[in-house]
Amino acid sequence: MREAQARPVVNIVGERVALSPLRRDLLETYQRWFNEFQTLCTPCDMPRPVTLEEQTAQYEAIASGSATRVGFQIYERATWEPIGTCALIDIDHRNGTAEFVIIIGEPTHRGRGFGTEATRLALDYAFTALGLHNVMLKVYEFNRAGIRAYQKAGFKEIGRRRGARRFAGRRWDVIYMDCVADEFTSPVLSEIFRPDSPRPDSQ
Numbered sequence: 001m002r003e004a005q006a007r008p009v010v011n012i013v014g015e016r017v018a019l020s021p022l023r024r025d026l027l028e029t030y031q032r033w034f035n036e037f038q039t040l041c042t043p044c045d046m047p048r049p050v051t052l053e054e055q056t057a058q059y060e061a062i063a064s065g066s067a068t069r070v071g072f073q074i075y076e077r078a079t080w081e082p083i084g085t086c087a088l089i090d091i092d093h094r095n096g097t098a099e100f101v102i103i104i105g106e107p108t109h110r111g112r113g114f115g116t117e118a119t120r121l122a123l124d125y126a127f128t129a130l131g132l133h134n135v136m137l138k139v140y141e142f143n144r145a146g147i148r149a150y151q152k153a154g155f156k157e158i159g160r161r162r163g164a165r166r167f168a169g170r171r172w173d174v175i176y177m178d179c180v181a182d183e184f185t186s187p188v189l190s191e192i193f194r195p196d197s198p199r200p201d202s203q
């Protein structure tokens with residue numbers, strides 16, 4: 001059993017997971033996650049070796065602060081163990097849209113509800129903190145855990161690109177899902193992103 005770790009800097013604390021800034025000292029962990037083909041064959045079209053240099057360049061692109069891309073480290077709250085990452089990409093502030101991506105990098109932490117909650121917290125950030133209107137994602141038809149987790153978090157299927165993914169000897173649909181602010185109930189951030197209440201003695 002891994003030792004519990006000290007509480008890191010966190011942005012959004014849910015019931016069982018928390019979202020926080022990505023960490024330079026975890027670059028080798030990220031590189032390990034993004035080289036495991038078993039993990040990558042569900043989200044990636046073409047898994048391939050990722051060097052530490054490429055991983056570092058991707059990290060730098062987010063770490064320097066981007067208006068169009070926000071990445072989060074996902075922690076399991078009980079242990080503060082880093083278990084994955086998620087991001088809003090292609091953020092379009094004028095139209096209020098973004099795309100969502102996620103991996104739970106530690107296989108031992110999949111199928112335990114962490115992906116669902118991390119997705120919900122990222123949607124909370126998108127809608128409540130950034131004021132976006134619509135977040136979409138793409139998921140392959142064979143990624144049943146992903147589809148289920150996204151549905152539970154609030155995404156709905158909006159269409160399919162039929163047979164556009166070839167995998168394990170056959171063609172599968174690419175499923176498009178989205179979630180809109182009006183249909184989402186903030187689990188955490190509405191308590192934080194709210195105006196001061198007037199004091200009883202103020203006019």
Ligand SMILES: CC(C)(COP(=O)(O)OP(=O)(O)OC[C@H]1O[C@@H](n2cnc3c(N)ncnc32)[C@H](O)[C@@H]1OP(=O)(O)O)[C@@H](O)C(=O)NCCC(=O)NCCS
Pocket residue numbers: 039040042043102103104105109110111112113114115116117138139140143144145146147148149
């Ligand atoms: C996809 C992913 C983020 C989901 O996170 P997770 O923590 O594993 O998901 P959760 O445990 O919150 O939810 C998974 C749900 O799918 C269900 N599920 C898992 N395998 C399933 C299967 N083969 N068929 C049907 N449902 C399945 C689980 O039972 C659970 O639903 P339930 O809570 O109603 O029982 C994670 O598995 C992952 O990172 N996978 C590898 C990378 C990836 O695919 N990223 C997403 C690309 S779009």
